[in-house]
Amino acid sequence: MLSLELLYLQRVRDALAWMLDHARMRVTTGEQIAGDRYTAETLGRMLKSHAKELASEPDGPPYFGRMDYDDHRYYIGRRRITDATGAALVIDWRAPVSARFYQAGARNPLGVTARRRYGWTMTVPAQLTGFEDEDLLREYAEPSRLLTEEIERPRVGPMRDIVATIQPDQDELVRTALNRSLCIQGGPGTGKTAVGLHRAAYLLYTHREQLKRTGVLIVGPNPAFLRHIAAVLPALGEIDIRQRTLSDLLGTPQLADDPAADTVKHDPRMAAVLAAAIRATISAPIGDLVVPDGSVRLRVPEADLARLAGRIRAENLPHELGRERLRARITGLLARQIESRGESTGYAWTQRISRCKPVKAVLDQVWPKVRPDDLLATLLSDPATLARAADGILTAAEQATIRRPRRSRRWSAADLVLLDEIAGLIDHPESFGHIVVDEAQDLSPMECRVIARRNRHGSLTVLGDLAQGTSGWAAADWPAQMAHLGRPDAPITALTRGFRVPAVVLNYANRLLPALGVSVPATTSVRADGSLTVDEIPDVATAVRAALTYEGSIAVIATESRLATINPDIIDVRVTLLPAHLAKGLEFDHVIVVNPQEIIDAEPRGQNRLYVALTRAVSRLDVLSVL
Numbered sequence: 001m002l003s004l005e006l007l008y009l010q011r012v013r014d015a016l017a018w019m020l021d022h023a024r025m026r027v028t029t030g031e032q033i034a035g036d037r038y039t040a041e042t043l044g045r046m047l048k049s050h051a052k053e054l055a056s057e058p059d060g061p062p063y064f065g066r067m068d069y070d071d072h073r074y075y076i077g078r079r080r081i082t083d084a085t086g087a088a089l090v091i092d093w094r095a096p097v098s099a100r101f102y103q104a105g106a107r108n109p110l111g112v113t114a115r116r117r118y119g120w121t122m123t124v125p126a127q128l129t130g131f132e133d134e135d136l137l138r139e140y141a142e143p144s145r146l147l148t149e150e151i152e153r154p155r156v157g158p159m160r161d162i163v164a165t166i167q168p169d170q171d172e173l174v175r176t177a178l179n180r181s182l183c184i185q186g187g188p189g190t191g192k193t194a195v196g197l198h199r200a201a202y203l204l205y206t207h208r209e210q211l212k213r214t215g216v217l218i219v220g221p222n223p224a225f226l227r228h229i230a231a232v233l234p235a236l237g238e239i240d241i242r243q244r245t246l247s248d249l250l251g252t253p254q255l256a257d258d259p260a261a262d263t264v265k266h267d268p269r270m271a272a273v274l275a276a277a278i279r280a281t282i283s284a285p286i287g288d289l290v291v292p293d294g295s296v297r298l299r300v301p302e303a304d305l306a307r308l309a310g311r312i313r314a315e316n317l318p319h320e321l322g323r324e325r326l327r328a329r330i331t332g333l334l335a336r337q338i339e340s341r342g343e344s345t346g347y348a349w350t351q352r353i354s355r356c357k358p359v360k361a362v363l364d365q366v367w368p369k370v371r372p373d374d375l376l377a378t379l380l381s382d383p384a385t386l387a388r389a390a391d392g393i394l395t396a397a398e399q400a401t402i403r404r405p406r407r408s409r410r411w412s413a414a415d416l417v418l419l420d421e422i423a424g425l426i427d428h429p430e431s432f433g434h435i436v437v438d439e440a441q442d443l444s445p446m447e448c449r450v451i452a453r454r455n456r457h458g459s460l461t462v463l464g465d466l467a468q469g470t471s472g473w474a475a476a477d478w479p480a481q482m483a484h485l486g487r488p489d490a491p492i493t494a495l496t497r498g499f500r501v502p503a504v505v506l507n508y509a510n511r512l513l514p515a516l517g518v519s520v521p522a523t524t525s526v527r528a529d530g531s532l533t534v535d536e537i538p539d540v541a542t543a544v545r546a547a548l549t550y551e552g553s554i555a556v557i558a559t560e561s562r563l564a565t566i567n568p569d570i571i572d573v574r575v576t577l578l579p580a581h582l583a584k585g586l587e588f589d590h591v592i593v594v595n596p597q598e599i600i601d602a603e604p605r606g607q608n609r610l611y612v613a614l615t616r617a618v619s620r621l622d623v624l625s626v627l
C-alpha cells in the first residue's frame with residue numbers, strides 16, 4: 001500500500017516541479033510578449049506572485065489527506081497541483097469539495113467512504129512516513145493518532161498552519177461566507193487565532209478578485225504576536241495580506257499614557273464630543289457671495305448660502321465631502337444664473353468658478369478645512385472649545401481630566417485614537433474587504449471604532465477571550481464590543497476545546513476564572529499529557545536547566561522587573577525571557593512562571609494577566625516563587 005502511495009507522491013512532486021518551471025517560464029515570456037508596459041507589469045506581477053506562491057514551500061508535504069468516494073478519490077493539500085495535461089492531482093483544501101474532508105464523520109459521512117491522513121517528516125524535502133485510515137462507516141471512540149501527534153508535537157519556531165487537522169466546528173467558522181461577520185469567544189488555545197488566519201486564507205481563495213482589490217487586514221496586539229503568526233498565511237499560499245498592530249495603523253505616540261485621562265479618551269462618548277467639535281467649525285455665512293464673471297457679477301444671497309449649508313449639514317457627511325458638496329452646490333447656483341441668461345457653462349467654466357477666490361473665501365468661512373491635529377490641539381487646550389463640544393456629554397470633571405495646559409502637537413496613544421476618529425469624520429479612510437481582529441477583548445470602544453471605520457463595506461472576524469482581557473477598558477461582554485466594532489448583529493460563537501494547554505495545566509489556570517469577573521464558557525483540554533509543578537522548584541536556573549532536557553521552546557514569564565534580576569547565564573537559544581505583558585497569543589513548549597503574585601500586583605487586571613501567562617504552555621508548566 002505504501003509503495004502505491006510513494007508512486008503517487010512521485011507523480012505529484014514531478015507535477016509540482018513542472019508547474020514551478022512553467023510558472024517561471026511564463027514570468028520570463030510574459031514580460032517579453034505583453035503588448036504594452038502596463039500589461040507587462042500587471043501580467044508580470046501576477047505571474048511572479050503565482051511563481052512565488054508555488055515556490056514558497058516546494059519541499060513541504062504536497063498533501064495531507066485523501067478522501068474516498070465509491071467511484072473516485074481526492075488528495076487534499078495546501079494548494080492545487082495539476083499535471084501537464086491539466087488533471088488535478090491534489091485539490092486545494094479551500095475548494096468546495098474539500099469541505100467534506102473536514103466535515104464528514106461517522107454520524108454523517110456525506111458520501112465519503114474513507115478518510116486517509118498522511119504523516120510526514122519535518123525534513124526538507126518532507127518524507128512520507130505513513131498514513132492512517134478512518135473508515136467513516138463506523139464510529140470511533142479514539143481520536144486520530146496523527147491528529148493527537150500533531151497537537152502534542154513540541155513547538156519550536158513560530159505558529160504553523162493547522163490545515164491538516166481543522167476540526168468540524170472550526171471548519172464551519174473558517175468557511176463562513178464573506179458577507180457574514182463573526183465573533184469567536186474562545187478560551188486559551190482553542191484555536192481562535194488559527195481559525196481567523198485560515199478564514200482569511202479561505203476567503204481570499206474563494207473571492208480572490210474581489211479581495212485582491214479591497215484587501216484583507218489582520219490586526220494583532222503587538223509585533224511579537226505578529227511575528228509569531230507571520231508564517232501561517234504564506235504557508236497557505238497567501239502573501240498579500242496585511243498584518244498590523246493598532247499602533248501600525250495609528251502611528252507612534254510621543255507622550256506616555258495618562259491613566260485618568262485615557263479612561264475618558266477611550267470612552268465611546270468621545271466620539272460624540274469629536275463629532276460636535278467638528279460640527280462647531282461650520283458657521284453661518286456672513287454676507288452674500290459675489291463672483292465677478294466677465295462683465296457680470298453673479299450673486300448668491302446670504303440666506304441662500306445659509307439654506308444650502310444647513311441642508312448639507314443635515315446630511316451628516318464626512319466634513320471634507322460636505323465642504324466639496326457645498327462648493328458644488330454653490331457652483332450649481334452660479335451656473336444656473338449664467339444659463340438663465342441663455343449662455344452656457346462648460347467644464348472649464350465650472351472648474352474656474354468653483355475654485356475662484358470668492359467661492360473659496362465663503363467655503364473657508366462657512367465650512368473651513370479641518371486638520372485633525374489642529375482640532376484636537378485646540379479642543380484639549382482651550383476649555384471653552386471643549387466645554388462647547390462636550391456640553392451634556394462629559395462632566396466638568398471629565399473635561400478637566402483631559403485638558404492640557406498648553407496647545408501641543410505631541411500625542412499619547414489615546415490621543416492617536418482620537419486623531420484617527422477626527423480623520424474619519426473628515427474623510428473615509430481606506431476600507432478593507434475583510435478584517436480579522438485578534439485579542440479583540442482588549443480594544444477600547446474608541447479603538448473598536450478605528451477598526452469599524454476601516455470596514456465600512458466589508459466583514460469582520462473578531463477573535464478574543466473575555467477572560468484574557470488585560471487593558472483598562474477590556475470588554476465585559478461581546479454584544480457591546482461588537483456594537484462598537486460596527487457589527488451589532490454578528491453571531492457570537494464559542495470554541496471550548498483547548499488544543500494547546502494540557503488538562504492538568506488548564507485545570508490549574510481555570511481556578512482563577514471565578515475571580516476574573518467575566519462570564520465565559522469553560523475550556524476543556526483535549527490533551528491528557530503534560531505536567532505541572534507548583535512551588536516545587538527552588539529557583540529559575542534549576543527550572544531552566546530541567547526544561548532544557550526536553551525538546552521544544554521555553555519561556556520564563558515574569559514581571560519586567562523580576563526578569564531584570566534573572567542571571568543571564570541561564571539563557572540558551574531555546575529560552576525566551578518574556579515579560580508577562582507581552583505573552584498574549586504566544587505559546588511555548590515549556591513555560592516557567594515566576595512569582596505569580598508579582599504579576600497580579602503589577603497592574604489593575606493582574607489576575608487576568610496571570611491567567612494569560614499560565615495558559616501559554618503546550619506541554620509543561622512550572623510555577624515558581626522565588627525571593
Ligand SMILES: Nc1ncnc2c1ncn2[C@@H]1O[C@H](COP(=O)(O)OP(=O)(O)OP(=O)(O)O)[C@@H](O)[C@H]1O
Pocket residue numbers: 150151160161162165166167170186187188189190191192193194195465468499500584585586587615
Ligand atoms: N484543529 C487543530 N489541530 C491541530 N492543532 C490545533 C488545532 N486547533 C488549534 N491548534 C493548535 O492549538 C494551539 C492554540 O491555537 P491558537 O493560538 O489559535 O489558540 P487561541 O485560541 O488563539 O489561543 P490564545 O487565546 O491562548 O492565544 C496552536 O498551536 C494551534 O496550532
